Amino acid sequence: MTDPTPLVCIPKGMLREAPLSEAHRIWAEANGFDGQEGKLLALPGENGISAYAFGVGDESQRSPLVLGLAAAALKPGAYRLEGAYGDPTLGALGFRLGAYRFTRYRHADAAPELVLPDGADAAEVDRLTQAAFLARDLVNTPANDLGPDRYEAVIRDFAEARGMNVRVVAGDDLLAENFPMIHAVGRASAEAPRLLDLSWGQEGDPKVTLVGKGVTFDTGGLNIKPGNSMALMKKDMGGSANVLGLAHAIVDAKLKVRLRVLIPVVENAISGAAFRPGDVLPSRKGITVEIGNTDAEGRLILADALALGDEDKPDLMIDMATLTGAARVALGPELPPLYARDEAFAQALVETGMAIDDPLWHMPLWGPYDKLLSSKVADVNHISSGGLAGSITAALFLNRFVAPETNWAHLDIFAWAPEARPGRPFGGTDQGVRALYGVLKGRYGV
Structure with missing residues (x-):
């Protein structure tokens, strides 16, 4: 050599x-x-x-x-x-x-290799590299190779390799077990909607629950997206991909937590079974939801998953989702908005992320905007009237499905690097994983 x-x-x-x-x-x-x-x-x-x-x-x-x-x-x-x-x-x-290179579909030169310098934490470098590469590979894989069926198989393999327990509720069983919004969003697809429930760790340790949006492709539903907006929708499962990356880091570091990972997996397709604008859906929380636009499907599946996670009274619950274009209009592709009820937790995330180039920006759960989600026929409309403050109102919608006393945070990520920057080649990317892991390691590290 x-x-x-x-x-x-x-x-x-x-x-x-x-x-x-x-x-x-x-x-x-x-x-x-x-x-x-x-x-x-x-x-x-x-x-x-x-x-x-x-x-x-x-x-x-x-x-x-x-x-x-x-x-x-x-x-x-x-x-x-x-x-x-x-x-x-x-x-x-x-x-x-x-x-990083995504080489599944084309030949590329081998990546350069680095001899670790003296003083580097080899385990930490490997752990965070694998977490990032896992998220990137999933986001970069097109929907024809990562529909709901295949995604479930990938997640099962992920869980088995890490000694995690897995439970899946799929198809009409979602209705029987009271996940009506996950079912409604995914029922138009040829592949059934489902909810994956992963768990790991010791009973009695602090409960940390991660929820990730797993829309394997988003046509927009009956409010169909134009072609230029649909082109990147293979990345609409980027929230769940990043949650899996974070889960890998937590398990690999053996943090002292009782970890639960909830991933609703659907394809927002179009068929005669598709849900419609104006429909009123029941939810697991018991809140009725008027559908304002079928292209705002992610918050619906997250709401049912968050309600489930909240029933377990976790010490901390975090969701990650490629949720709104409004977040990108406000903060661009590099700076995901963070919403959190615990100000100290939010500050720690921002400071940790800035120090390691995994930036987040703390945004307010601005209560006065909650009225923008009002509905004349249901408890709530899932989109705001007028289109203003879209990222905030999406967070406020999710906020309704989590008990006020729960320590909950929401990251509205992009999961895509439209141009290369340090440590992030063009394409599917990790966002928030290292910041979250850094804070969780500080709290729950062995």
């Missing part, structure tokens, strides 16, 4: 202080290299490339995952870090996350 190639990390403006030979320093200067963030420069040797210089940018502005940009650009091979790369665990994690 050949020795790993050095990757010399150099902050902006610090070329003179970098561990380079004088010849390499002159070469870098001649090529306009001065540590600019993301700039990769091959350094010549007697028999070809002897090392690479990589710019990590200005310390006050750079992403802690900046080494992901190097991994995205490097050719296959083994590399080792030199120079100023900061925290070794975050540096190694950034490199590994940036080396």
